[in-house]
Amino acid sequence: MKKTLLLALLVFFSITLLAVEYAVKVTRNGEALPEEFWISSEELGQAFEATVSDAAGQGVVFDPYFTNLNIPSEHNMKLIIISYLVDEKLIDYYAFENNLIPSEGEIASETAAMLSMYTSDPYTVGQIEAAYGSIDVFAEEIKEYVTYSLKMNRFLEKAIPADEESLLAYFMENIETIRDLYETVKARHILVSEEAKALSLKNKIKNGEVTFTDAAAQYSEDSNSAPNGGELDYLKRGDTVAEFEEAIFTAPVGELYGPVKTLSGYHLLVVEERTEIDSLSDLAASEDIYSDFVEGYRNEAYVKWIENYIETNKFDFEILDSELLFYKEFIDASASRESSLEMIADLTAKLFGDSVVENVAPVEYAVFIELSQMLGLTNDPRYKMAMDRLYETGEKKGRILQMMYELKGDDPIVACDYYNDMLKDLERMFSDSAYFYAKQGSYGMDFVDYVLGTIEEIEKALGVFLERELSVETRVYLLSILIRNNSLALDIEEYF
Structure with a gap:
């Protein structure tokens, strides 16, 4: 049950418990906890659907039965989700035991304040009504969110306090990693291919014959930075080659430095700014960086806390859903x-x-x-x-269709099912922009070839069956796929 806090808390889900069926029973020292700390089938279902939706936005689709490369099957994904939901339930139980559950009055007050903020502008009200159907529905969503947030904030303050002593210890234990993450350098450079030229330019700059920025614009062979006087973006460790990195992180700020030899040539450089982190107060100078640092601390501390909480109290869980239990046995x-x-x-x-x-x-x-x-x-x-x-x-989707097509591809129904599933994926791609761009990112430069090739493959593979004797139902099924395929081919012209 080793988790990071980010994964363990998941994305907030608005779940209405009907208490009709449970998928997982949570136990302590072999004894069942009260049912409110079990996982209902509806909770698991909603968490799974949220995961499916999020994955689809990244171009990932779970197979109903089979794990494919690093993509788990639907059953496997549900088992993964269960482990996270169990941790959520244990947080709920800890909050219950330690009287951290917010009162109805606190929830109502915070909800009213948030609702007032969102509904103060008539334009925003219109957007809310369009998205949620009514302000009342939106208010219920806010209430659920407030309840969750108040509980989680109290849990973090109680179980994983971000006090100065704890943060300082975490900082000292991870100082090198923290420096790699947050130390930055702002610099300018001039790149030339010959050391003699670099030394000559250095002398001219030192003697005042030319400014560094003018020299970069005239002589630097780095076409990206030369027009800007050699200016580089903010750099962190790992952003550039080792020799150049060492130079920009050690060169005195504001002084001409070099030449530094790399595979690209010889560099003259001037470090304009450098953020150095030697203490916790250096991190605190940036609100965003400090917030990120505290989150990193809490992630690590949470892993230790949940492991200790489970071990100390002998928490466990029992899967009640027969299919998921069978799959876990597998x-x-x-x-x-x-x-x-x-x-x-x-x-x-x-x-x-x-x-x-x-x-x-x-x-x-x-x-x-x-x-x-x-x-x-x-x-x-x-x-x-x-x-x-x-x-x-x-x-009839996913890998079983591929296996059946490889086994019985000459069967028109099997072929239709296989290519219908393939066509559905293309149709979804061009009706869901998030899915489209995720797929485009996956295939890169080959994306257009993939789409056009798939359309052509469907046309050719199913077209051969038109010459055969088919039942009316099969012919109608086949023609409907071909018609949709042709329609998609016409529609995608605007994309390509």
């Missing part, structure tokens, strides 16, 4: 070949045994497939049977 079993073999043997008996088992969850077929791949059992006919059954009973 994750645990996959740690060794022996346990993987045991699990696949049990699954084989259940999924393909003589007795018929009803209500088999699609995730069970998915786990059988993953175990077969891990153990090198893909030649077993039951491996393909599991793919067929997952395809028939599960969600």
Whole structure:
């Protein structure tokens, strides 16, 4: 349960608890905590949907069943979220035990103040009503946020106080890292390819024959900085090559320095400003830097605090959702070949045994497939049977469609499902700007080729089926995909 504070607190979620079903039970020393400190299925669902939405904005889509490279499956992602939500519940429990929960009066007062601030301008009121539907709905959102913020601020003050002694100890333990993060240099330089020329320019500048900025403009071979008299952006450690970095962080401020040799040539430089950090007060000179420093301290302190709180009180949790519990058993079993073999043997008996088992969850077929791949059992006919059954009973998107297409790409329905999923991704890309730019960033210069190539692939791959005898339903399905594909091809002309 080792977490950073940022991840453990997550993004604030507005969750209305219906107390109808729980996904996770939280325990202390083997005894269940009150249900208000458990994780409801709705809480988990809302946290998962928020994660999905955030990931989509970065061009990431979770597969329903299979982990792909470094992207977890939906089930795996829910297990990850559970560990964070459990930590949130433990914070709630700590707040409850230590009387840190804000009163209704405090919440109402803070909510009213925030609401007044937001609704003082008629234009802002209109924006709020457009976004939330009504001021009352917005007020409820503010109330939830205020409740959360008041509780968290009190928790931090109580459990992880940012007192001077603690901050100073953290500063001294991490001073080199802190310097790397926050020390900056503002400098000008002149770059030439020959040392003799650098020395000649240095003499001219020292003798007053030319100013440093004029020399940079006339002679520097750095085309980016020369027009600005050699001026460079603010630099931190790691922003430039080692030799130049050493020079700008040691050269006396305001004095002509060099030449300094690097792979680029010979540099003359003048350091105009340098932020040096030797004490906590140096950090405090910048409000933003100091705030960032305190957050770093609290992140590290939180990790230690939550680990100690869990260990001291013997907190644990029990997954109540049957599918997630099964998937966790799979994750645990996959740690060794022996346990993987045991699990696949049990699954084989259940999924393909003589007795018929009803209500088999699609995730069970998915786990059988993953175990077969891990153990090198893909030649077993039951491996393909599991793919067929997952395809028939599960969600038709993601990796199962690719596997089925590789297995049965000549089947028009399988091909349609596969390319329909691919087309949906393209359609979403061009209807969701955040998703579009995230994908564009992922593919870089090849983005246009990817989009146009995918459209062409869909057209060619499905076009061959038009010459076959198909059922009316299949032909309608196929044509609908091709029509959407052609429509998208016309629409994207404005992008490219």
